Amino acid sequence: MSEFFAIDIKGLKKSYGSVQALRGVNLSVKRGEILGFLGPNGAGKTTTIRCLLDLIRPQAGTIRVLGLDPAKDPVAVRSRIGYLPGELNLESNQTVKAALQYFADLRGRKIDWQYVHQLIERLELNPELQIKNLSKGNKQKVGIVQALMSKPDLLLLDEPTSGLDPLMQQEVYRLLREAKADGTTIFFSSHIISEVEAIAERVVIIREGVIVEEAEPQQLINMALRRYRVRFREPIEPLAITELAGVTIIDQQSNNELILQVEGEVDHLIKVLSSYPVSDLQSESLSLEEVFLAHYQKEQGGEQ
Numbered sequence: 001m002s003e004f005f006a007i008d009i010k011g012l013k014k015s016y017g018s019v020q021a022l023r024g025v026n027l028s029v030k031r032g033e034i035l036g037f038l039g040p041n042g043a044g045k046t047t048t049i050r051c052l053l054d055l056i057r058p059q060a061g062t063i064r065v066l067g068l069d070p071a072k073d074p075v076a077v078r079s080r081i082g083y084l085p086g087e088l089n090l091e092s093n094q095t096v097k098a099a100l101q102y103f104a105d106l107r108g109r110k111i112d113w114q115y116v117h118q119l120i121e122r123l124e125l126n127p128e129l130q131i132k133n134l135s136k137g138n139k140q141k142v143g144i145v146q147a148l149m150s151k152p153d154l155l156l157l158d159e160p161t162s163g164l165d166p167l168m169q170q171e172v173y174r175l176l177r178e179a180k181a182d183g184t185t186i187f188f189s190s191h192i193i194s195e196v197e198a199i200a201e202r203v204v205i206i207r208e209g210v211i212v213e214e215a216e217p218q219q220l221i222n223m224a225l226r227r228y229r230v231r232f233r234e235p236i237e238p239l240a241i242t243e244l245a246g247v248t249i250i251d252q253q254s255n256n257e258l259i260l261q262v263e264g265e266v267d268h269l270i271k272v273l274s275s276y277p278v279s280d281l282q283s284e285s286l287s288l289e290e291v292f293l294a295h296y297q298k299e300q301g302g303e304q
């Protein structure tokens, strides 16, 4: 019943010369699901997505996309997919409007131009501007519009909100939730925890070409580390802080300032800090890479 899955991958292997990018990936995405595909740089996310579109051919494994084999039916598969690559190739002298017309012509589907205009307006994109005059964020918006414009059955998005400001990120999340409500399946790669939290229903983590974890977004957020910079009004002796479970001092700038890394809840730290003369407390969010590194270093350390 592969039609139950929008994506069904088994035993996928892909090497570039001596580099084994995918070492037996098994992955399925249910129809109508929003799946976040996470992993550190070079883990194999883009390679997986490119195999789904038959832009590159794997050496081993089977792939079904919307029930079809992309190597056998690439045109049929691509006509049902909206794809946002990491870097979209755009003709620099074209206007946004002309670029979108070009993408519409490439699709083998009827385009609802009223919907396209809504997308342009909601993303505050000026269709008359030339591509060469667009900022990185505005180019990203063109990529998002072209991915959504044919109301595809499946969206493959490589870091969908890269380069967008926070308000625009929220608008993109709304557009993706609406697409899902219309029945679209969404498979997106990301490095941003808040993005995963905002839209993913399930998360799959790839590392060094194999899937290492499958989780609910909440589990990932619980796994996340937090980092705090604490400044004190006067020099302190941090003994009570060093004794706290899950709290590590990663830098001590002076006796007046500490950088702490906290695993799990921060309640016990806040309570201990309340007995110190704290003049400033800043929280710094960690990237997914940092979270992965800390998580896996700990796991590997535990195994030895």
Ligand code: ATP
Pocket (backbone or CB within 6 Å): 016, 019, 020, 021, 039, 040, 041, 042, 043, 044, 045, 046, 047, 048
């Ligand atoms: P990122 O988050 O940095 O985009 P990724 O998870 O998408 O990374 P891939 O781009 O799929 O990772 O790369 C997986 C591995 O394959 C990396 O080691 C990368 O250097 C290598 N690789 C990717 N494309 C090629 C290529 N065309 N030729 C040689 N090696 C490649």
